[in-house]
Amino acid sequence: MIGSFAPYLTLIVAWILQVMCFQHLVFANGWLLPTFHLYGLLLLPLTWSPLTILMICGVSGALLDLATLGCGVFTSSALIFGLCIPGVNRLLMPREGYEASELGTLKSHGFQWFSTRAMLLLFAHNIWMFTLEAGRWGLMVDGWGKATTSSLFTCGIFLMASYITQTKRRKR
Amino acid sequence: MYNLWSLLVRHHLILTFLVCQAFALAWFFSSHGYPRGQWVRASLEVNSTWNEYVSDMSQLSGLAYQNEQLLLENAQLRSELLKRSEFDNPLSRESQRGRDLVPAEVIRSASHLSSNYLIINKGQADGVQVGHGALHAGYVVGKVVETTPNNALLLPLIHTGMEWSARLGKSGPVGRLLWNGSNLHKAYLEDIPRSLNVAPGDTVFTSGFQGVFPPEFLFGFVTAAPPELDGEFQRIQIEIGAPFQSLRYIHIVDHTSSAAIEDLIQSVP
Numbered sequence: 001m002i003g004s005f006a007p008y009l010t011l012i013v014a015w016i017l018q019v020m021c022f023q024h025l026v027f028a029n030g031w032l033l034p035t036f037h038l039y040g041l042l043l044l045p046l047t048w049s050p051l052t053i054l055m056i057c058g059v060s061g062a063l064l065d066l067a068t069l070g071c072g073v074f075t076s077s078a079l080i081f082g083l084c085i086p087g088v089n090r091l092l093m094p095r096e097g098y099e100a101s102e103l104g105t106l107k108s109h110g111f112q113w114f115s116t117r118a119m120l121l122l123f124a125h126n127i128w129m130f131t132l133e134a135g136r137w138g139l140m141v142d143g144w145g146k147a148t149t150s151s152l153f154t155c156g157i158f159l160m161a162s163y164i165t166q167t168k169r170r171k172r
Numbered sequence: 173m174y175n176l177w178s179l180l181v182r183h184h185l186i187l188t189f190l191v192c193q194a195f196a197l198a199w200f201f202s203s204h205g206y207p208r209g210q211w212v213r214a215s216l217e218v219n220s221t222w223n224e225y226v227s228d229m230s231q232l233s234g235l236a237y238q239n240e241q242l243l244l245e246n247a248q249l250r251s252e253l254l255k256r257s258e259f260d261n262p263l264s265r266e267s268q269r270g271r272d273l274v275p276a277e278v279i280r281s282a283s284h285l286s287s288n289y290l291i292i293n294k295g296q297a298d299g300v301q302v303g304h305g306a307l308h309a310g311y312v313v314g315k316v317v318e319t320t321p322n323n324a325l326l327l328p329l330i331h332t333g334m335e336w337s338a339r340l341g342k343s344g345p346v347g348r349l350l351w352n353g354s355n356l357h358k359a360y361l362e363d364i365p366r367s368l369n370v371a372p373g374d375t376v377f378t379s380g381f382q383g384v385f386p387p388e389f390l391f392g393f394v395t396a397a398p399p400e401l402d403g404e405f406q407r408i409q410i411e412i413g414a415p416f417q418s419l420r421y422i423h424i425v426d427h428t429s430s431a432a433i434e435d436l437i438q439s440v441p
Contacts, residue, residue, distance in 0.1 A: 020222060024226050026284050029284050029356065030284020030285065031284075058196075066211055069215060071199060071200050076197055079192050080193075083185075133285055133286060135286055
């Protein structure tokens with residue numbers, strides 16, 4: 001019963017944690033900026049329709065903008081994230097394909113698959129977000145640097161969260 | 173018609189993305205880099221309690237209390253000083269206007285963006301209005317752009333979309349002060365005549381022309397970096413005085429123009 005609600009629960013908890021906690025944890029003058037709300041979006045079922053995923057990402061980003069005075073920057077970036085998810089899933093798909101309602105967790109797919117997928121999606125999200133936020137050519141190079149370091153930082157947080165919440169690796 | 177429909181169905185994902193993205197970008201660009209409007213006021217109201225809690229968590233409670241007491245006393249003294257200096261100035265038409273400083277605590281701030289902001293724990297109920305200026309230890313901090321009954325949103329000096337009217341020295345030329353988004357401690361003073369000799373350490377004050385701050389409050393000091401020449405003008409690097417990364421207590425000052433002055437400005441063709 002809880003299993004079927006797990007993606008929604010993760011989505012909501014990650015979003016709340018971003019608003020209440022992670023948005024305040026900005027380190028190194030913005031070079032390490034966590035975007036933990038994406039953890040819930042990352043763990044949506046792999047076989048859901050791309051349109052559903054895109055809409056959930058858009059709504060999640062819009063709500064975050066409303067809660068954190070983001071002015072549309074999180075909505076726009078979350079839409080990029082949602083658009084990239086099906087493509088990245090196809091790129092990393094195992095030979096036998098995905099099972100119905102399978103989640104993209106560390107436990108079910110292993111460290112390499114999970115971290116590669118998280119980094120690709122986080123990088124796409126952060127590049128767009130920091131470029132948009134920079135707003136001028138002179139600041140974009142810095143912005144791309146921040147996108148890279150923030151993606152690595154957030155990926156590390158995702159891995160920690162996964163190790164804490166997903167204890168045992170399933171045998172395939 | 174059928175072909176068009178099948179084309180839309182086939183590319184429904186990218187079309188949905190483009191429509192949603194257009195809305196998101198319209199939202200972003202229409203805000204001109206800073207949040208404003210009804211939803212901002214609602215968000216400030218909803219988040220203020222939690223923001224204050226997070227802000228307080230980072231401080232030792234006893235130290236915070238002592239700071240607040242000092243801040244209140246400081247605000248009273250500065251108010252008295254400001255009134256006295258205006259009274260002494262025979263040219264000041266505003267000497268009759270009692271001008272008080274409102275002490276406030278920064279409960280949330282962003283200094284890592286190009287469009288940074290501050291949120292304070294004082295709002296309309298405390299007399300804070302849109303257009304008021306913010307100071308920290310006599311240094312310029314920013315300007316109030318949105319208020320709710322209990323909170324206010326400020327745009328600081330370190331916002332790439334803002335321009336400030338600044339004077340070099342107490343009687344020097346007036347120029348535009350801008351922040352370029354690259355260094356938290358450096359800003360640039362533009363439109364200063366090339367013929368003027370500028371030395372490191374020279375002070376940069378508010379001009380008082382912008383209707384946000386009274387004249388002669390400090391922006392910062394000229395750095396040792398050589399000025400950049402641009403035609404008949406020079407661009408001077410300034411060390412910003414206000415410590416934005418550690419900013420916690422500020423004062424809000426009312427220097428907004430009177431209705432009569434606003435009418436005069438509006439009448440300019």
